[in-house]
Amino acid sequence: MTDGEIIELFNARSGDAVTEASKAYSGRLKRLALSFLGSEQDADEALNDAYMKAWQTIPPMEPDDLFGYLARLVRCTCFDMLDKHSALKRSACLVELTNELSECIADTSTDFEAGELAELLNSFLSKQKPYKRRLFVLRYFYGLKISELAAETGFSESKVNTALSRMRRELKDYLKRKGVSL
Amino acid sequence: MNETEILKAMNRIDGQYLDVRAGIKQHPAKWYRRPAAIAAAVCAAAAMTVTAGAVYNVFFHKESVEHYISASDSLPETPCLTAENSHIRLTVDKILYDGCVPTLIITAEALDEQGLRLIAETPIIYFSSRQQPDPVTLGLAGGGEMFRDDQEDEKIYKYICELDSEDLLNSGLDKPVFLHFSFSGEHRVKLNEKGGVDTSEMLSAEVRFEKNLETAEYISSDGRCITMSPIAAQLGSGFTLEEGENDLLMDMQLKYSDGSIGPLPHSKTTTDHLNYEITEGVASVGYERLFYGRVLDISDVTAVIVKGQEFTRK
Numbered sequence: 045m046t047d048g049e050i051i052e053l054f055n056a057r058s059g060d061a062v063t064e065a066s067k068a069y070s071g072r073l074k075r076l077a078l079s080f081l082g083s084e085q086d087a088d089e090a091l092n093d094a095y096m097k098a099w100q101t102i103p104p105m106e107p108d109d110l111f112g113y114l115a116r117l118v119r120c121t122c123f124d125m126l127d128k129h130s131a132l133k134r135s136a137c138l139v140e141l142t143n144e145l146s147e148c149i150a151d152t153s154t155d156f157e158a159g160e161l162a163e164l165l166n167s168f169l170s171k172q173k174p175y176k177r178r179l180f181v182l183r184y185f186y187g188l189k190i191s192e193l194a195a196e197t198g199f200s201e202s203k204v205n206t207a208l209s210r211m212r213r214e215l216k217d218y219l220k221r222k223g224v225s226l
Numbered sequence: 227m228n229e230t231e232i233l234k235a236m237n238r239i240d241g242q243y244l245d246v247r248a249g250i251k252q253h254p255a256k257w258y259r260r261p262a263a264i265a266a267a268v269c270a271a272a273a274m275t276v277t278a279g280a281v282y283n284v285f286f287h288k289e290s291v292e293h294y295i296s297a298s299d300s301l302p303e304t305p306c307l308t309a310e311n312s313h314i315r316l317t318v319d320k321i322l323y324d325g326c327v328p329t330l331i332i333t334a335e336a337l338d339e340q341g342l343r344l345i346a347e348t349p350i351i352y353f354s355s356r357q358q359p360d361p362v363t364l365g366l367a368g369g370g371e372m373f374r375d376d377q378e379d380e381k382i383y384k385y386i387c388e389l390d391s392e393d394l395l396n397s398g399l400d401k402p403v404f405l406h407f408s409f410s411g412e413h414r415v416k417l418n419e420k421g422g423v424d425t426s427e428m429l430s431a432e433v434r435f436e437k438n439l440e441t442a443e444y445i446s447s448d449g450r451c452i453t454m455s456p457i458a459a460q461l462g463s464g465f466t467l468e469e470g471e472n473d474l475l476m477d478m479q480l481k482y483s484d485g486s487i488g489p490l491p492h493s494k495t496t497t498d499h500l501n502y503e504i505t506e507g508v509a510s511v512g513y514e515r516l517f518y519g520r521v522l523d524i525s526d527v528t529a530v531i532v533k534g535q536e537f538t539r540k
Binding site for chain 2: 107108109112113115116119120123138141142143144145146148149159161162165166169170171173177181184185203205206209210213214217221
């Protein structure tokens with residue numbers, strides 16, 4: 045079933061909407077949830093919450109990329125769960141991702157709005173060549189491992205590492221130039 | 227603010243960036259393709275035995291160095307290293323290091339019929355060192371970029387190789403590094419009993435990288451930097467390319483001590499990899515690098531000009 049057909053089911057408030065979305069994407073979405081959460085049970089819970097949010101928001105939302113939309117919901121749910129339940133186990137992948145992104149931080153002394161940081165990230169990503177942007181999103185949004193990125197893109201793992209390392213360096217420089225102290 | 231907040235902020239990036247279904251357009255490197263005939267020959271290849279270590283020898287290929295860097299007589303003398311087995315002789319003709327990216331000129335020669343089949347494909351490079359004892363791949367064309375022009379002689383292939391790998395650079399270049407060249411294709415890499423890469427059937431050379439090229443930094447009024455050596459120029463961070471603009475390095479102008487201005491020379495061989503799909507709008511092109519194709523006397527270059535902005539020598 046295509047994304048358009050699944051969204052039609054949501055619009056029609058059909059009970060098959062979530063079933064079909066799950067059939068199409070649950071494997072990848074669960075894998076995304078496991079990038080951030082340390083257990084299958086927590087990942088299943090995150091998926092269920094995300095499907096519920098999708099049901100509540102489509103319509104009026106009509107995403108062009110259903111998987112991307114659901115992935116965003118899963119991600120938000122994962123972070124909500126981690127924030128609310130400090131005892132929840134973080135995945136090894138999440139620890140790795142945060143360790144990498146710590147390279148982008150010049151100064152931890154200043155707080156600012158999450159929206160401002162998101163705008164800066166969007167601006168930074170808009171200036172990247174498509175292949176670099178894709179690598180960055182696949183790594184830091186979808187949580188793919190380096191080996192998975194290499195398999196996905198056809199680049200060697202070393203090239204993936206090098207490209208991401210340079211992008212983190214550029215992001216740090218970019219944020220400094222914009223006068224943002226993190 | 228901490229790193230988790232950056233990760234969370236990714237939740238709010240533009241939806242168009244989340245659609246990663248479109249493939250990445252890779253640069254047009256012939257050596258990615260594996261013709262069926264070659265693949266069959268690779269699969270049928272007998273196990274190679276490798277002579278131990280690398281030795282100094284007289285197999286220096288001046289023509290290989292000149293092929294990629296003309297006027298190369300002024301380049302520093304470096305050890306000529308060879309490793310061979312019954313099918314292939316591999317020679318590292320020149321080892322150059324400008325403090326940014328190590329560069330090698332390499333010649334692969336077929337010693338028999340099987341060697342002809344094996345060297346028809348660009349080898350995969352691995353490296354290991356005391357700090358990195360488990361061999362790490364430098365890949366086909368990433369991290370360790372091996373460039374090869376079209377060449378008429380099927381018995382001998384010349385390469386220029388940039389080892390621009392974070393893994394390699396982070397392992398520390400002040401100690402010797404072992405480079406292992408696999409001609410049997412990445413899918414045929416054997417694993418040892420610990421699950422690591424088995425390099426016993428690869429051609430290996432112990433290489434020392436010492437900075438042997440002078441460099442000069444050229445700085446703009448806004449603090450951006452371009453580093454030049456006699457063989458290559460490299461951008462620092464903060465450089466962008468607008469849609470429709472030519473590549474910054476290829477359009478760069480050099481200002482000489484006599485006041486004259488001329489273009490930056492560049493080698494077609496290694497600039498093909500700069501020909502990526504241009505992004506919509508503006509692209510960041512920080513840390514990109516360009517070979518001149520010849521030796522450049524940078525002592526005579528007082529400034530470089532990029533998009534009309536002058537970068538003066540530090």
